[in-house]
Amino acid sequence: MLDLMSGFVVELRNAGLPVSLTENLDAMEAITHIPIEDRDAFKYALAATLVKNEQHWKAFETVFEVYFSLRGPEYSVGDEDGDGEWDENDLEEWMRQMQQQQGQGGPGSGEDMSPEEIAEMLFKALMDANEAMMQAMARAAVTQFAGMEPGRPVGGTYYLYRTLRNLDLDGMLDRLMDESMDRLENDPTQLQERLQKEEFENRIEQLKREIEAEIRRRLVADRGVEAMAKTLRKPLPEDVDFMHASREEMANIRKAIQPLTRKLAARLARKRKHKRRGPLDFRATVRRSLSYGGVPAEPRFRNPRPNKPELIVVADISGSVAAFARFTLHLVYALQNQFSKVRSFVFIDGLDEVTHMFQNEEDITNAVHRVNTEADVVWVDGHSDYGHAFSVFWENFGHEVNSKSTVMFLGDARNNYHATNAWIIKETQKKARSVFWLNPEPRSYWDTGDSVISEYSTHCDGTFECRNLRQLEGFVDHLA
């Protein structure tokens, strides 16, 4: 057990989860209080002691499934052939039970089950929300459709895709809907229909998870735990690259931005709390010195001027940074809620102010949509031209940059070989409190091809690679 546990912890660390020694010890103690046969309780006990961040839960679950899948009570260890056999037996048993329930005949062996039969059984399982049945069908479907070959070096997603394609779950959903609507005596209201549909969608989602788990289990049986754990390792939410985030990952990132902007605002506010003293107040010092017989024994200082940070965000939203731009807009929106004064600009080769679009909009999706459709950012051809965009910025808004403003540029500085107009950044830096540049590209790509980042960055107070939440957080930390 000790070996097993330490192996598990190593695997968690490999997946990027921070597990400390004390947490490890806690986990060890926790499992002595839990009946090991109870797989769920075992899992929760480990999770409660080892995972301290809700966003890491998914990563933990994957590792857990892989690591303990072969060691669970329902699977015998070793013997890979036996594993397959077991499935068939299980299936047969299900078939028999089904026949008894339904009272209808039919071929009873799992091996010669036709796709139609599988579909039929699956339909019934989904209709009645019979979970055990759904699990059995997931197994049957994987056996039948995935065409898994031992030792073939393809990922689980490939098998998953093959299985799902053959099951035609969209068609299944329609059939389920028709069937359930027929069962109702009176006409269903719109609401009922909608709710029913969601219920089925939910069940199908569950089935997909079931199938995925089944495929994973078989792959583990085929390749072994360590190899599998490696292929399944996915980046944690804070390490997901903005440029290549999937929709689901993007939603997670969005959720994480909110606290981050609050932190950013708090950091800037804290600065003024810590620095309590302003410059020497000569008049007050002289006045105070009278009580010491004219000796300025107790110097007085001016109260520091409350420092209301103004933020100016200038963001590239061109195609080359499309994914990043989406994130950028969310960041800008979140910032706008935290700072008293934020002005936001977007550009491609032209530049437009979008502050008002964020201000009057309650809903971020609407705001982003408006920015993408209404902002006047195309000047000639809609290819990035940083130089021209900056000159527009300088001409129209340059006079509004002052010693209170922090200016943030977001973009990859891929200028399509246009003039850079880096002098504008230089002038901006002279006037502004600080100028930062966040670049969504990996540092190794900087200044390759048409990237002119270093021409700009020489005039910035800081240039940061900002590809994931961790790096963004690093930037926020740097500010403090």
Add this chain to the structure above:
Amino acid sequence: MGETTFNDLASVRDGLKSVDYLADDGIASVVFLAEKLGKPVLVEGPAGTGKTELAKSVASMTDSRLIRLQCYEGLDEAKALYEWNYKKQLLRIQADRGTESAEDWTELQDDIFNDEFLLTRPLLEAISAEEKVVLLIDEVDRVEIETEALLLEILSDYQVSIPELGTIEASQIPLVFLTSNNTRELSEALKRRCLFLHIDYPQLDREKEIVVTKVEGITDNLAEQVARIVRSIRQLELKKSPSVSETIDWARTLVLLGIENIDIETAKESLHILLKYQSDIEKTAKELTLEA
């Protein structure tokens, strides 16, 4: 630690159920472990999913006194741990004045720094209590990161050090629950000392069960509908998704109005109970009518 309160997982679940709190497996396991390991539990999750309720239920299940510390920005030692009752100390000094000389000074000093002049605040109270207690530290994410450090000693060693008196150790280990709405990341040091429990919106079946338990006179059918509609609304992208407590409120309203079947009109008219932002209400009303 001594004797244990729970025998196994099932007894935790049943116990919580007997005080009208429906725990899922995760919640039950963590509560069980917290008691066994003598560790605090950090409960995280969206607002209104029953985090505070869990602590209350555990208290009433184990017949313990609930001591609650509500956190807020600016919370300090004097309000969380202990404070010297300096007015009383002053009186004590004044009462002595004139009677005796400087020799009594040390005696007096010993005298004014003892239990009699100590005002206990929630944390110290939980530690020094004789009977069983459940300590609830609510919304711990509201205090500044520096103030968190204040909790560390009590959470890991169940003791409080008072410079003038020495260290006060707990006579019994209290069950400690910390809740957080995750508005900021808590410090590693704090997290490391706790068991972690994330309570999310409940699954359909559990939510329905909660509604049936908490709302008197609701039919099974209505509860099912309520749970389904709420799940449907939670899938929309809203500023604030309806919480469990709001679901319960909504179900109560529907029962009071004598509604048996929810149609779109009723749903729309009572949305304001479920949702707290005008933009959310408008969006949901639109979505519900539009798509089917």
